[in-house]
Amino acid sequence: xxxxxxxxxxxxxxxxxxxxxxxxxxxxxxxxxxxxxxxxxxxxxxxxxxxxxxxxxxxxxxxxxxxxxxxxxxxxxxxxxxxxxxxxxxxxxxxxxxxxxxxxxxxxxxxxxxxxxxxxxxxxxxxxxxxxxxxxxxxxxxxxxxxxxxxxxxxxxxxxxxxxxxxxxxxxxxxxxxxxxxxxxxxxxxxxxxxxxxxxxxxxxxxxxxxxxxxxxxxxxxxxxxxxxxxxxxxxxxxxxxxxxxxxxxxxxxxxxxxxxxxxxxxxxxxxxxxxxxxxxxxxxxxxxxxxxxxxxxxxxxxxxxxxxxxxxxxxxxxxxxxxxxxxxxxxxxxxxxxxxxxxxxxxxxxxxxxxxxxx
Numbered sequence: 327x328x329x330x331x332x333x334x335x336x337x338x339x340x341x342x343x344x345x346x347x348x349x350x351x352x353x354x355x356x357x358x359x360x361x362x363x364x365x366x367x368x369x370x371x372x373x374x375x376x377x378x379x380x381x382x383x384x385x386x387x388x389x390x391x392x393x394x395x396x397x398x399x400x401x402x403x404x405x406x407x408x409x410x411x412x413x414x415x416x417x418x419x420x421x422x423x424x425x426x427x428x429x430x431x432x433x434x435x436x437x438x439x440x441x442x443x444x445x446x447x448x449x450x451x452x453x454x455x456x457x458x459x460x461x462x463x464x465x466x467x468x469x470x471x472x473x474x475x476x477x478x479x480x481x482x483x484x485x486x487x488x489x490x491x492x493x494x495x496x497x498x499x500x501x502x503x504x505x506x507x508x509x510x511x512x513x514x515x516x517x518x519x520x521x522x523x524x525x526x527x528x529x530x531x532x533x534x535x536x537x538x539x540x541x542x543x544x545x546x547x548x549x550x551x552x553x554x555x556x557x558x559x560x561x562x563x564x565x566x567x568x569x570x571x572x573x574x575x576x577x578x579x580x581x582x583x584x585x586x587x588x589x590x591x592x593x594x595x596x597x598x599x600x601x602x603x604x605x606x607x608x609x610x611x612x613x614x615x616x617x618x619x620x621x622x623x624x625x626x627x628x629x630x631x632x633x634x635x636x637x638x639x640x641x642x643x644x645x646x647x648x649x650x651x652x653x654x655x656x657x658x659x660x661x662x663x664x665x666x667x668x669x670x671x672x673x674x675x676x677x678x679x680x681x682x683x684x685x686x
């Protein structure tokens with residue numbers, strides 16, 4: 327299939343720049359994946375749209391303040407976004423000098439990073455953030471143009487990020503958040519994502535309690551979302567696109583629940599494309615889910631046979647993105663594009679802070 331098969335024209339004013347005041351008040355377009363028939367609801371109605379015996383799978387990954395503003399040790403402003411932690415630091419490069427604190431540094435970690443401006447990030451370039459509380463050195467360049475950067479710090483890295491970092495919002499959001507927690511799900515727990523699993527942003531604790539009270543089971547996976555989620559498909563033939571790798575965990579109790587629910591005739595509804603990708607990456611030909619931790623590069627597009635899920639809750643995605651391709655694989659390209667055009671006509675809000683779809 328061609329990338330252009332997934333293009334649609336979206337009025338700029340429908341790109342939600344800020345979250346709705348009350349999470350559960352967002353609109354919800356419900357679609358029958360087989361017929362394409364749609365109905366229109368609000369997200370707080372979700373408990374009425376699911377059935378006793380169903381199971382929701384949520385991604386409990388938490389966004390880290392992965393955007394860092396700093397400077398080269400020789401001067402010049404730089405900006406980086408942490409994408410994923412690598413296994414081992416570079417053994418040969420020393421920490422840059424940045425005052426007395428550097429002599430006390432005992433900890434190090436290496437991350438793949440998105441960098442700006444790229445020409446300033448040659449191998450061996452030394453970086454300073456804050457007042458030298460965090461220093462770094464560029465160790466390598468990846469095939470995709472990102473950089474491997476080794477960081478030097480005292481204490482716990484995530485605590486340093488909490489002091490120095492900022493929330494990395496998607497490129498189509500131009501306004502700063504007044505409350506960074508609005509770019510976190512209420513159930514976020516495991517730090518590691520560079521972007522939020524946005525289908526979960528509509529849930530409140532009260533809504534989750536109501537869902538559970540209806541006899542609908544709730545289980546969690548962890549998939550750390552990378553900014554590769556927003557990387558555009560640059561090839562015309564989508565089969566030539568190389569998917570980004572993301573780290574995920576499916577706990578034993580989640581796998582057991584999914585298998586039991588489906589064996590009993592219930593539906594497994596993935597909340598977000600991240601939960602969907604995790605389950606599909608671990609489903610065998612019979613749809614049995616196995617506990618797992620590791621990376622996945624699974625690319626789901628029309629022609630793919632779903633094995634791990636029966637329903638999907640997802641936001642409205644960018645034209646020609648891998649995410650709209652995933653949705654099209656689940657309910658058909660024509661059904662997907664028709665639903666998107668209907669949502670545009672009815673002025674639904676799009677993308678991370680926008681409205682949602684329930685596809686069953």
